[in-house]
Amino acid sequence: xxxxxxxxxxxxxxxxxxxxxxxxxxxxxxxxxxxxxxxxxxxxxxxxxxxxxxxxxxxxxxxxxxxxxxxxxxxxxxxxxxxxxxxxxxxxxxxxxxxxxxxxxxxxxxxxxxxxxxxxxxxxxxxxxxxxxxxxxxxxxxxxxxxxxxxxxxxxxxxxxxxxxxxxxxxxxxxxxxxxxxxxxxxxxxxxxxxxxxxxxxxxxxxxxxxxxxxxxxxxxxxxxxxxxxxxxxxxxxxxxxxxxxxxxx
Ligand SMILES: NC(=O)c1ccc[n+]([C@@H]2O[C@H](COP(=O)([O-])OP(=O)(O)OC[C@H]3O[C@@H](n4cnc5c(N)ncnc54)[C@H](O)[C@@H]3O)[C@@H](O)[C@H]2O)c1
Numbered sequence: 001x002x003x004x005x006x007x008x009x010x011x012x013x014x015x016x017x018x019x020x021x022x023x024x025x026x027x028x029x030x031x032x033x034x035x036x037x038x039x040x041x042x043x044x045x046x047x048x049x050x051x052x053x054x055x056x057x058x059x060x061x062x063x064x065x066x067x068x069x070x071x072x073x074x075x076x077x078x079x080x081x082x083x084x085x086x087x088x089x090x091x092x093x094x095x096x097x098x099x100x101x102x103x104x105x106x107x108x109x110x111x112x113x114x115x116x117x118x119x120x121x122x123x124x125x126x127x128x129x130x131x132x133x134x135x136x137x138x139x140x141x142x143x144x145x146x147x148x149x150x151x152x153x154x155x156x157x158x159x160x161x162x163x164x165x166x167x168x169x170x171x172x173x174x175x176x177x178x179x180x181x182x183x184x185x186x187x188x189x190x191x192x193x194x195x196x197x198x199x200x201x202x203x204x205x206x207x208x209x210x211x212x213x214x215x216x217x218x219x220x221x222x223x224x225x226x227x228x229x230x231x232x233x234x235x236x237x238x239x240x241x242x243x244x245x246x247x248x249x250x
Pocket of ligand 1: 176
């Protein structure tokens, strides 16, 4: 039996790489995209049943070229995981238009363009889309004017995709991760932020890449065949918390 194909963006490290490995464990083949060509080569080299697809998801020509490469080489696409993203934390007054546009290009244009390019293949396979948002797209906080707004838009993008593509048998869902110790998070989470997160999360810890991967792979699989247009927060309970919890726990 031929293995179904997952196309994962930003797959050279972090959540994307963990998701690649879980798909492989579950009998899929994976097209691994990343803009970091060297890291993609290192990550994909030891893995079987993968295709390395270097390129920039925020460029329309690249999105079309990479999607054509995947369908021509692997025969189709059964799941698209729009995981590539960047973080940039800063006060609104210091968020230059260039910083704002970089976040929107990577986090929002990318999922739009990649899904648009992959839609014919997804219609043909009655496949699934999973977009990676963030708890920052569900709840506002300081310093995330660009990042939080881009992730809230990814949630709405998912709903639009689910409604438009449902009649073709294509499902679209969103995973909103809580904090995970990846390179992206560690670049913007100071020791003070890490300590505060532990207080604000009912499970009282950061999540792991593989815990996020479980939610993604589930939503792509046939086990989720009647689930579309949903946002699944894999966040240790962050979204459920109210005010004053650390003090109330003492
Ligand atoms: N780590 C967290 O705490 C956390 C929390 C919530 C949401 N997320 C989201 O999870 C996703 C994965 O993040 P991560 O923490 O694994 O980060 P990461 O930095 O470890 O991995 C992201 C990967 O995406 C790639 N990438 C960035 N822009 C790209 C582009 N334009 N084209 C192709 N590849 C590109 C990077 O090179 C990198 O390899 C992101 O969308 C992020 O916003 C992460």
